[in-house]
Amino acid sequence: MADVKQKIISSSKKRMQFLNALLNDIAALEYMIEQDMFDKNIHIGAEQELCIVQDEWRPADNNLALLKEINHSSFTTELAKYNIEINLDPCEVKAGCFKKMHKQLSDKLKLANKAAATLNSKLILAGILPTLTRNEINLDYLTPLLRYEYLSKKLKKIRGGNFDLYLKGVDELHIRHDSIMFEACNTSFQTHLQIHPKEFVQAYNWALIISAPVLAAASNSPLLMGKELWSEIRIALFQQSIETRHHIHETRDQHPRVTFGNNFIYDNVTEIYKEDISRYEILITTDDIEDSLEMVKQGNIPKLNALRLHNGTIYRWNRPCYGVNDNKAHMRIENRYIPAGPSVQDEMANMAFWTGLMLAIPRDAIEAWNHYEFRDVKSNFFKAARSGIESIVIWKEKEISVKELILHDLIPLAYAGLKKSNLSDEEIYIYLGTIEKRMHTHTGAQWQIKNYRSLRYHISQTDSVISLTQAMYENQQKNIPVCDWKNINVKKYVEDRHKKIKYVKQLMTTDLITAFPDDSLEFVSHIMEWHNIDHMMVEDRKGKLSGIITIGHIHELKQQDIDLKEIPIKRIMRKDIQTIHPEEEIEKALEIMKSLWISSLPVIDNDHLIGIVTK
Template sequence: MGREVGRVAFTERDHARFRSRLTESLSSLRKAVTDPAFGAAPPTLGAELELSLIEPDGRPAPVNAAVREATRDDSLTLEVARFNLEANLTPVPARGRPFTALAAQATSTLTGINATAPRHRGVAAVPIGTLPTLTPADLTARALTDLPRYHALERAWSRRRSVPFDLPVGERGLVRAESVAVQGAACSWQVHLTVAPHLFHRAFNAAQLATGPALAAAGNSPLPLGRPGWQEARIPVYEHGFGDRGSPGSGARRPRAGFGPGWMRGGPLSAFEVAVRRYDVLLPEVLPTHGLDAPCDWPELGELRLHLSTVWWWNRPVYDPRGHLRIEFRALPSGPTPLDMAANAAFLVGLTLFLTAGGRDVAQELPFALAKANFYRAARDGPHASLWWPSPGTAPREYRAGALVEELLPRAREGLALLSVGADEADTMLDLLHHRVVTGRTGAWWQQRAREALRRRGAADGEAAERGTGRPAPPGTSDTPGSACERDSAELAELTVHYARLAAEAAPVHTWKPPALSPRSDR
């Protein structure tokens, strides 16, 4: 969805022309979706996988252009920060074993990138929501990937935010930031599902409701800039990085990065119309082909697609000139393994389809405010979150997220059957999620336990040195602020290297054990 542009600077005339094209685009889209041939193809699934590049010591490696060049993999694109890549996986038919197919593509991509490591000082690609070893110095304008789209976004945001903004990291921490490069701290597994026009607005609403429990079971971003935070701290980091906020006294803007403005009502194009109506234009590049005159079966609508790529809802409507509409599920984190990501996608997609079946519209069953609250509670508390869920014939009920996911797994299986996903495929994916929520062992859980183990080891080393055992005091075990920072940095680097090794081994995360560590002074 992050379409490239050819320019960095734009004029008021560009903005006016672009806004006019957006109005025309909606008119053209209304005509297209009334054609019985539009959206008639069998459903497909696709995905985008955002990756972090790390040095052998676990710290970020700002070499995305060189790594992409070395792999010669056309599916790879350069993400906003120089230590990120994105893999655009080939869409697959929803029938049969689509999640296994997407996992295989993700595995192949990771293998291909990591095979180039000897040419880049051992750099590796890691699927993780938020890289624990990142520091504020890694997220300045110097980290921005050198592409016109990112420079244009940086320029647009600099006009909208005349002062540095606060980036939430950890439970109560804030870091001052000035660049959209902070988005490098938020890597996602973005799943795409084609949806027939007559189902679209109800499926979009269903996706909004389904995202809360799916996110609760998928957390993998608990250490933003190395500080303990939400189970999915990637969510507030991303929203603040691309949030609309002006200079003091300029008035509040509607947030264009977030859960979305409300339930979609009024037909298949309501989500597209809301995105155009509510948000001003960031990248007003008018394209040479437009409307129904484009050289393809369906209108190109490049301006509409470009505008939508700058509206960062966690579920986003997508128009494709190949003749279909899609829902882009953007809330799931990258990692820990391709199999874990496939299971997360299967649960979210299956539950969405179940909640859409039989003419159902969840907008009639739950206030939007509760669905939105579910999302942020899930991001904060993971399987222990308290989530609201519709209860037929009575008021919505509150559930512990882990128990709710367990109850919803059979519903997700029904939804996958509606999509003609094979029964064995559904069982494999949803059983994996079952084991994860029963044990509580998400990627976030593993990272938190690993950090605790490393901190205990550091404390034990310091105590041994203080007792005068004759062992030399390990670096970073004294109580000075500088040494504490060095110790934290080394522990986070070791955690990241250990995570990367387990991710490469590809066993599902609920089977991972925190590192068994002996004191450094004994090693």
Template sequence: MGRELRQTVFTDQDHQLFRTRLQQSLGVLGDTVTRSSFGLPQPMLGAELEMFLADPDDGLPVPRNEEVRLAAADPRLVLEVNRYNLEGNLTPVPLRGSPFTALHQETRDLLSAVAKAALPHGAVPYCSGILSTLRPGDLTRHNVSAKRRYGLLDDALGRVPRDLNVSGEQSCRLRSDTMCAQGAVSSWQIHLTVPAVDFARYYNAAQLVIAPVLAVCANSPVLLGRLLWDETRIPWYEQTFGTYRTGPSGPGERTGFGGGWVRDGVGELMEAACRHRPLVPMCADMPPTETTRGGGPAELEELRLHVGTVWWWNRPVYDPTGDGHLRIEMRALPSGPTPVDMAANTALLIGLVLDHAAAHEPVVPPLPFAHARANFYAAARQGLNATLWWPRAGSAPVQRTAHDVVGSLLGRAARGLAGAGVTDDEIQRWLGIIEARVASGRSPAHWHRRARRAGACDREIFRHSLELASEDVPVHAWTVPGAVR
């Protein structure tokens, strides 16, 4: 969905042809990923950084993303759904040596470039799971970005009024008929390339470990002035697309955590995605074939376009670049609060995925999928205070606090990174930040709640966090405005 669309009106014939192409693509995909030349010689790591444009004084959104993007003249920047949202696509790096340091430095450089371009427009880039200073009027269709794909998607999803409702410490309710309400949220999305033959192993590992990682990274406790979940971004994002879960024989969730462990590889997930109604049935000039005229892997344009309209928290990606590869797009972590925190979050998640996907581990984790799913939403709701089900060698799963689970997994994350060739200094640097965060109990969401309880209003919290983020101070070391130290 990152590219612009050349077609905006679709007929019944377009829909029928697109569905046919999707089924053809599934067969071609199965043949393509088993080619000896398919895949990358070593794992690669990438990231997408979503951010807000906000007024530095009052934190209100500044709807100037197209102007800022043009002023920055940086090909890494693209428009996101609302006119105060931007996304930066970082340069992929090999998963060895010092990959997180590389991501950290590029994140800093990119935010600096956006800040320079945004200054004449009275805005600053701000990284957070939710911009807590938003008002209901900021989440309406008039703020949709100039790229026509967003308006087209909004219409295709069906602009039926629905109630968005999240209850936590307080409650927040908004009646909306547009997916533009998701402009309230921003993510730090991590991409990991994986071998096709072991796709199920890596994907299941990501599904298992995302709950404790989300718990320690949660950064979205306030929306429209209400204290809600530690990671309110999760239920809000899902609800803005509507409810798309059907019965046992239906296509399942279009937005959410998924319905079960993967057993048969990437084709199983792609087939599940293809059961959903196409939203943008734009067909390529030619039907899918196993190779292109130049001898490269299949383009599979229809399949790639369609999977981009299925918003699972861990999403499969087929990429035909070069000899082609598969990767997992891990979309559950929030943006911010600082480049150093995001790099540390990435090290924790990637290390755990690698270790839990190791050959000595079972392809299907020893945990009922219903427990993994429950873990994810418990972590989003309660952060480090959540109670999670966790596997235990030789016996049934046990319930433990997320705080304890994360602390116990740091060694496994280090082992996973070391096995990939990440240097010892790199591992100690970035996992050390997570260790300090766990020891202090100060996740980004915890800091925000403390500031609220100390009497700071959302605009004061915004200004304070903006100042600390500009200094790239990790969140566990942040001072709390108004608190007695």
């Protein structure tokens, strides 16, 4: 909606005007459906989101400078300074359409990469950039455009306070944050399919049903800040990053703005819009409003700006969208759950797989509610997000492995859908063959996890995500799909990182055993003995460093026959502790340890203990 001037609602009168415009747009849309005022051709389209990196494969902050250098209308901003977006021109679904879109995307990436090189930057396709840290998840990295500032302020105001992020997979991540910037971690390859409104109900319900297997096959975002989470953690991250629900009585249902939905639709697309208008507060408004109902009655095509603007602030994973091209109105389904990457070939394969399935709706999906249980469909989606192609789903009331479902049922179905649109066997195989081979090798998520673990055996979390990101970029530059990516040459990357070790964060240990100030000396003594350590950091309940206790302190008291069970360590711990910041150079850490005759240094960031570096 960058084409519409957006504003924060400044008064009750402005809010009322916008609500009336929404009602008018709904009435206009219903009239257009009744009068069949929509384009009947089938088109596909896509939006490619990209990550910009600079030194050490870390997020850049130069998207506006890069867009100026690219100087092309297909490119636009995203929420964060380290992201940009490419809008691809729609193509009619017919022979050669995917090859044409593939070339279009490759050409635009080539243009963008050339411009990025002039700014000492690179562009990476990743569902979540592995090198993102907490440092880049703040408003300093918000793209300085009013619509992003409006959105951030309004969502926080509705929330009534900070946002809580709690993600749990193999690892856990729990962070409280003060803005919507965690949303910027997510990078997608959004695919669109134009659907005639008369066929929208069956198409939308089928899109919901196939979401789980398509997501599983495409999964490519298993890591966030070095933590192993879900196969496609974008799904949970996006919902929590802009969670506007606040704590009310637990018996009251509240609806997140990021949603899979709560049921099939039965009549037409306006069911979704009416539901969203009823349940979700207006975030932004515009003065660019027309009398849409009067326009359609006169035979003109309206923009429905109020409806489009409100729809753009509700993030359904399968989102209905109204648009106008060449003065022709159309409805499309926007697939928002497919991640960016691992390669252009993979993205086009994901798009072809989804499109083929959408063009081959089986009879039992025409009245989906008679053959599929919606809660199974929704549950399948989150299972696929958690476990990728290793998940087990419920398909027509039977358990089946999603890998088996894709190989035996869905790839043949997608083939039939693409064949019906006159695509050649060669073009179909180029893309569906990639999906099939992925089932026998690995998805992007599986490749990342396997190679990240291999790196972590030898180098720190910081260096591991750098090496992983570098390897992803190098594979993307070879223009090969992830099913053909070899495992990382660990020795090569480890040697490369060892040559570049410079900062404390690259050497520090983050798996710490710590004590609380009110723990007994007896308890701490046993912990030290069990783990064969001679000192422990003491932190308070908020993670702030309070002091240090050494085995020497404990031995002195034992020699005096003092009962350690009744003495809290806060009585004898040393509170004047030398610390260091993770961004300091290793040479400085060594100098401090040498001058103070100590063997380790606590690493502190924002007063919180995050690690320890030793000689």
